[in-house]
Amino acid sequence: MSLKFDHKAAEARWQAAWDKAQLFAADDASPAPKRYVLEMFPYPSGRIHMGHVRNYTMGDVIARTRRAQGFEVLHPMGWDAFGMPAENAAMERGVHPGEWTRANIAAMRGQLQRLGFALDWSRELATCEPDYYGHEQALFLDLMAAGLVFRKESAVNWDPVDMTVLANEQVIDGRGWRSGAVVERRRLSQWFLKITDFADDLRAGLDALPDWPEKVRLMQENWIGKSQGLRFRFILSPPLFREGSGEGASVSERWDRAVPPERPSPNPSLKREGSDGFDVFTTRPDTLFGASFAAIAAEHPIATALAETNPALAAFIAECRAGGTSAAEVETQEKRGYDTGLSVVHPLDPSIHLPVFVANFVLMDYGTGAIFGCPAHDQRDLDFARKYALPVPRVVAPDGEADAPIDAEAYVGPGRLVNSRFLDGMSVDDAKAAVIARAEAEGWGTGTTVWRLRDWGVSRQRYWGTPIPVIHCAACGAVPVPKGQLPVVLPEDVTFDRPGNPLDNHPTWKHVACPACGGAAVRETDTLDTFVNSSWYFIRFASAPLDQPFDKAVAEQWLPVGQYIGGVEHAILHLLYARFWTRALQRIGRLDVAEPFAGLFTQGMVTHETYRAVTLRTDEAGHPLMLGDEPVVEHHWVEPSAIERRDDGIFEVGSGLPIEIGRTEKMSKSKKNTVAPEPILERYGADAVRWFMLSDSPPERDLAWSEASIEGAWRFVQRVWRLATEPGDAEGEADPALLRTLHKAIAGITADIDKLQFNKAVARLYELVNAIERADASPSRVTAIVTLVQLVAPMVPHLAEEAWATLGQTGFVASAPWPVADPQWLVDDTVTYAIQINGKLKDTFETAKGMARVDVEAAVLARDKVIRALDGKTPKKVIVVPDRLVNLVA
């Protein structure tokens, strides 16, 4: 009989049955050992894409397998529901962000449910609802009380037309992506979280995460960026005269004079600054005698002070600020400086005076915003010194090259100190230590660690986010909203018809009484970065009481997440912020968990070929345009569904234009190489799609979507179904060979799933199916088919349930205990020896396991092929690897 597997009926039937039985609801009170399986929750963009399908399928295999293995599994789903696309939709279509988001969630929930994931939908959450973000506000206030929140001025990208702050990726070629207006740098007072407090902790903690990809740990480590060195103070030289200050002034003949020349009294604005000098940081204190200048950032307070009375300097600073910060601009940007006319005293020799520049390559927000320049051993300093004709004294050299001149490249390699007085002859490391020791002994500097990591700015001048629960009062300052007044709810009646932040524009929302003094005050109208939302959602999944963000004891039962799965694009920010937030909660005693994600897996993208139709550009009359002798060619991207393959090539449907096949790339709208999941699900069913997602490519690598492969997946589903409907007679003898294959498959597949090597598990399942198909009817064959159904259940659950029932098994296969391999079937009693001569395979032979060495040798030497290959020679040496191979060295 063997009808086709009816995926539509089976999916509907089993999804309803699972739901009715509440099969996948996690029980906090269960005595079983707990496992938390989590995939990064989606942004509700409107529809799921293949990347989601791949991500959630992998997680589902883990969750279902763990459940079958007897664990109480928490596998929840929710929505990362705040963010800009909702506001864009509001502006473009006049729909309210909340309405848009909630409609998207409803649509995507339905799509996910069609895939039959073993999710606990009772724990579903959306970050845009007050019952989520209200608790987030409470946590924010807790962190604030603990001193982990502060406010400071910070520069933002400001779009003067849309009157809004832009993220860096919204600035394209210096212009706002929407308005096209030239973006300004504005300084706004913003809220920050003190992630730098945890820099060392977050870095050191990476070592305790063996189940994270090495790559991600490295990326985080680099991002945190620990640098050890010396921080010391440069004291401004006593009044001395240096003519010719200004940009490009050549001062080389002056800076190294033993006797400082005279100069006018110090700048009055500097005096007001109360500054006798400034701090610098260096990782190369060993090269201090190679110093030839000092430089401060354009935003450095000294530069700002000097600029008040120096219009030329003010202009220079303005130019520095206008310079873009994009990678390409930075790379091509020339090193430029402005000589302030000031000098500083060399800390190791007061007779040496170094000129002070304002330089465009010194960053205010790293280290102290000021450096000493050592051109011989730092490329940037060298570029700068060459431009301004500063000396380039070498102080480190490999043995015997003390006099080798520095040309266009700074020397950053190892060597010994030269031209450095008491440091001469020391290694770089010894000299670093010696200078730090001396600085500390003499009190002008200290050994310090500096981090690349910056504090986390969480203010966003946007509507669709968590309102920051603070009230600004003229008398009391920034006052936290009392916990009893939470949540601070976003007003629904907002408009997007004018530029700016709708919260700010709202007629009444922000006007409130100060909680401290009762006077007139205004609410903070900034909202929190959406990364805050995703920094604790996994805790709320584990425990979601009404009256508090989570219950400590309940959350700790589930946490940390055993297996977290998502894209590499979140390797740094999201994962670092979540790690920080968890540690911050630990510090304030709310949760005793340091690392939120014990195991992390970053899956590859789903890709597809790209197709381009080629046309000739024509003028108004329809004649092809020519560029010289060549016609001008135009391309446009064509979606996969709009091409047809014919014997004479590939063409665009409708236009008939020839198609060029381009690179296989990440599915994207711009390249039109996306394949929507819904029609595929309709046609091939959820199980075939899930199976495809697990086949072929290793999960960390990209997976190329192809019509042929999904057909192959569909065929596999049918093959398993045929076995289930025609298992054959269970009478007669057992089939030891099949049982051996079966138990090896059980062991292998279980191990593969443990290691998330789904492609290998898939290959083994194919082998098992092949073996069962070839086997004659026997009790063993029926056993093998029943076990096969269990083994494929995490991957193709609807088919498995249907097959399970058809085979007369009771209950859900989803709840059946995971098969365990019987060790007696895992050992072979025969082995195949490979016979090599000089390492090259010549022959093989089969024999009983554990054959004595001498017997093996004798058997090998007696074989025809060996005799022929040796051609009468006696092997010089015979290497026998027991039960594996023999190598004859001739």
Next chain:
RNA sequence: GCCCGCGUGGCGGAAUUGGUAGACGCAAGGGACUUAAAAUCCCUCGCCCUUACGGGAGUGCCGGUUCGACUCCGGCCGCGGGCACCA
């Protein structure tokens, strides 16, 4: 520029971590069944030489270690990713 990863048939990829390279899938070719098609089943399928039997080289390139190297070491080439004026 710095850091990291990867190069295996027409394609996606296996290879017990130093021991028979190419499992498994896709594609392709041939055949069976069928009035026909679909579905299904059987066979072939990395390269070169050979009608065959066989033989040879082979895991990006060059060299090394080893009885034996896709695997380890050194040096190149190519592709991909992350960071980027971080002192």
